Amino acid sequence: MDISIPSLLRIKPNALYKIGKYLRKENFSKIALFFGTGMKEMLGESILISLDSSEISILYEDVIGDSEVESVFRTALSLPHATEAIVAVGGGQVIDYAKYVAFIAQLPIVSIPTVISNDGFSSPTVSLYANGKRRSLKAKIPYGVIIDTNIIKASPKKFTLSGIGDLVSKVTAIYDWKLSFRNTREPVNDFAVLVSNSSFENLIGYGNKDIDDVEFLRVVCGVLVMSGVAMEVCGSSRPASGSEHLISHAYDKLARQPSLHGLQVGVATCAIAWLQKNYKLDVVKSVLEETGFVDYVRQNPLDKEDFIAAIRYAPNIKENYYTILSEKGAIDRLVEFVDADPYFGQFLK
Ligand SMILES: [Zn+2]
Structure with a gap:
């Protein structure tokens, strides 16, 4: 089994100004x-100054505005031979694009997310x-993953709340994985479960879940990184992605x-955790309440009719993917719950 984990990991305020130093330490100069x-x-100016002061040359530079796999291949073929590493700065689109360029060109990638709306910046998969x-x-x-927590703090709250919604889904994803093992013998990787559970416990245990606090943001980023590591360990998205x-x-x-992906996932996690009779449902609810997720979604609700249609369509998304929704009568029970439950009702309009 060939497992790699991020070797360069810096999550702290002002990390952006030290990019050059971090890359140099890993012996990347081109x-x-x-x-x-x-x-x-x-952020370009600060980044360029930092790279320049560590004598790192930029052999190729691009601004990414699409997610087409054809463009990714074209870019990978245009990279100069001497390129030693790829560095991506921004949201999910550029990071996924650059991750796949790096995968094709077999180069290491350092991701520098400027928002943490999902676990994509540290996951082994891309969406293109x-x-x-x-x-x-x-x-x-x-x-490598470099996150400047001051930049995350300054980013629109909906993105960080989306990241938190993506995090709570580990609870229902792991339940579904174990359920799949009991019903289809799909193997569960115990270490991936441990990584996922224990990093989630760090989040639960953190006292003041204030997304304006850079120390709490560091914990959130850490859990998102570990979610990517858990997927890498088992070679599938099971520890991070279930019926929700x-x-x-x-x-x-x-x-x-x-x-946003994580806002939808967080809402769906509440519904699925109810369906699973998951004993962590109350923990999920309290994380969502304390971080401000619930307030935000109450003000920006999902569409009830569309959400119910999504529940009914969900099993068609992935073939041979056993989850709680595969159980007899589960979908009808969930639709009934979503339609009538007053707590859940606040997420929908
Ligand atoms: Zn996700």
Whole structure:
């Protein structure tokens, strides 16, 4: 089994100004640099100064504004031979794009997320468009993750809350994985479960869950990184993605106005945890309440009709993927709950 984990990991305030120093320490001196849309204007100068002061040359630079797999291949073929590492700065789009460039070119990638709306910046998979369809493709877990918690703190709250929604889903995902083992003998990787559970406990145990507190943000980022590591350890997305993710993907497909991935996932996690009679449901609810997730979604609810349609469509998202929704009568029970439960009702309009 070939497992890699991020070797370069820096999560702290002002980390952005030390990018050059961090890369130099890993012996990278010639890089390809990718910015998400608008990122160069926002952070380019600080990054370039930091790279320059550590004598790191940029052999290739690009601003990424699409997610087409064809463009990714074109970029990978355009990289100069001497490129030693790829560095991606921005949101999910540029990071996924650059992760796949790195995978094709067999180069290490350092991801520098400027928002933490999901666990993609440290996961071994990417989401790209191929032939007009969004597809999830296997890549490699990033060699490095650098997160400036001051930048995350300054980013719009909905993104961080989305990341928190993506995190609580580990609870229902792991339940579904074990359920699949009992019903289909799909093997469960105990170490991946341990990584996922214990990192989630760090989050639960943190006293003041204030997303304006850089120390709490450091914990959140750490749990998101560990979610990527858990996926790498077992070679599948099982420790991070169960039926709550199927509902979110179905909602993306069917809803007239999809919301952010992690916001949808967090809401679906509450519903699925109820269906599973998951003993961690109360913990999930308290994390969502304490961080401000519940307040935010109450003000920006999902569409009830579309959400119910997404529940019904969810099992079609992934073939041969056993979850609680595969059980007889589960979907009807869940739809009834979503339709009538007053607590859950606050997430929908
Ligand atoms: Zn997710």
